[in-house]
Amino acid sequence: MLPVSEVEKIILDLVKPFAPEGDSEILPLLEVNNRILAEDITSEWDFPHWDNSAMDGYALRYADIADVIDWQNLKLAIAPYEITAGKAITQLLKQGECVRIFTGGMLPKGADTVIMQEDTERIDNFLQLKVKPTQGEYVRHRGEFVKAGTTLVRAGTKLGATEIGALASARCQQVKVYRQPKIAIISTGNELVSLDRSQFLQDGQIIDSNLYALATLITQAGAIAIPFGIVSDDQAELEITIKKAIASADIIISSGGASVGDYDYVDAILEKMGANIHVCSVAIKPGKPLTVASLTRSLNVNESEDVILYFGVPGNPVSAMMSFWRFIRGAIAKLNGANSNYWHPQFIKAITTEDLHAQGRRETYLWGQLTYHKGNPIFQPIKNYSSGNLISAIGTNALAVMRVNQTYVPVGDEVMIMIV
Template sequence: MLPVSQAEQMILDLVQPLRETESIDLTLATGRILATEIVSRLDFPHWANSAMDGYAVKFADVRSSTSKHPITLEVVEEIPAGYQPQREIQSGEAARIFTGAILPDGADTIVMQEHTQRVQKNFVKIQIAPTARAFVRQQGEYARSGDPLLTAGMVLNAPEIAILAATGSSQVEVYRRPRVAILSTGDELVSLEQLLKPGQIVDSNQYALAAFVTQAGGVPICMGIVPDDRAKLTAAMSEAIASADLVLSTGGVSVGDYDYVEAILAELGGDIQIRAVAMKPGKPLTVARFERSDRAIVYFGLPGNPVSALVSCWRFVKLALVKISGLPASSWQPNWIAATTTEDLTADGKRETYLWGKLALSDGGYQFSLAGGSHSSANLINLAGTNALAVIPVDVTMLAAGIAVQVLVL
């Protein structure tokens, strides 16, 4: 059995980032990964403008204003947002201006309206002296034309979408989403539409893994249930390998008489790298690489037990999906944090043990609470609400309540 850390590094070494890109409409780009650097085509702001409702003035005219000795200026123009100023401000003049409006030539400072008093129709008293260039957003203050704004590998969320819209990018180049084929093996499995008979169980893995892949930014290709028939399994695995970037199958990777996955992978030309990992749950894990003319395919033969399958996905497959999707190398590691366990955590000490539960922020620190009920690899019921896995190292049999524990954030 391989140590978990060694298996992690081997999997990352097997996977190569996708380089295929596609141009999509900006309205569809949320959550996608940017494939090209975005360079500003404009200055931001595009022109000097006001950050306040008030009056555009020459600072030299109003620097000595006080409430007792206000400076009176003639208001020669009103400038709402979206309006091109028509006058250059001369000494002794001001322009009524609104937030976002273009600063008129000749003015260099904004006096907020709360510090003024309008007198008659065309005059204003400046009652408090502003600081020089107050409330003026200078042209190019945020970015200059030619400045890089977004780098390749960034996930496009609301801020990045706003920047792309501001630059006029109606189309955006993103990395293609990785295609992940998913198949379940086992004569005992039935689909949701079938009536359960004694000895049968619903194939929950197909749905769980499809949801996992979608959340991780991939495109699940659900291939359904394949019985424990060698010929049918060979055909299904061959089709999955030909159609996807990653393949996830559940079941058939242990040492039973009907566990055919490893043998078929070898027959199909797979380079088998991993056969078992020293972790609990998730010990049976087969990982193989297939070289294709256009890309390399990585095949994950996951355990059939629902918890084992998901823990293997959270621990290993997620890293593969992160790397293949085009995210930068800084994202290729698990998200570990230190938390305080609220109860005793126990293990047999023989393998690295993963216990599922909930992570919460309390009193300025993170606390991990174990999911209730049996921690069996077949018990998917108490997985509900799981957002973290606490890790008990090899040769450790208990972590007492109140001490720090390493937690994998899901």
């Protein structure tokens, strides 16, 4: 068994990220949510485009009030116009004058400060200040957020609401993103029955839930799931299915058949096909029987070859998901051109609400729910840690990590948590 950290390194070293040119596509901005940007986006504009007000109030010239001591007698003439957001302003603010301005409104020439309306009193056409503002107060200056020519969003960034909104502000109607990896899913085992035939379920048979769980995880990771159906415990049939998957997928995931039972054929088939098997088992619980292999696929272009990664995950549903969370998700992120921040799981410290136990021989992951109390992370473990009990994993959003030789964490103590 290989340590978890070593397996993670082996997998990431095997992944060759997509190329920005050959593995990308240009899409409209509304279609790139959760996609990975394939090239830097440089702003052609200053943000803001012009000086504007960050508050409803009055724009003024600070020089008019800089040396004022007697506030009771200070009155500024209110200009006979007002400035709303979206209104182009060409007027010059005169000496001793102020102008009503609203949030987002463009500052007139000559104005350099805004005082909010609550700190003023209007008397006829004059404005009395209750406090003395600081110079430049409540003004968003041109180029304060980003200057023209500056990189706005970098390649490798996963695009979400904030990034897409910023790109829209920069007038990007379409952007180049990496294509979505295609992930083949093969379910193995005589005991499996597809969901559409569940009404014919016999004793000893189970629904192929791994297909649905893995397909959902793949979609959440920004890839495309390609189901190849259920394959019985037949070596020839499984070999045919793997060859079909190689022809159409970037990564292959098979569930079941990767252990050491009489009907576990995955490793034997991969060896027969000339695959390089890099991992056979991991010192992790659950998820110990994990096969990681690489195969080549001819691209028929100057006789070049493409490397396909193969993951044989356990058949137990929670174990299969654990393998994805800990190892496969990061491989998809790297393949998909995402920057290295997305390659590794996110870990934090949290207080456990129950005693945590492990045998200590393998790195153990205990599933449960992460919540926050007064800003402090709290981990609530579940009661029944059986890797075959998918029901117990409902609502899971975090895993408590018990290191090798760590057998006990008492209630109220901190424990390392992996976010899922």
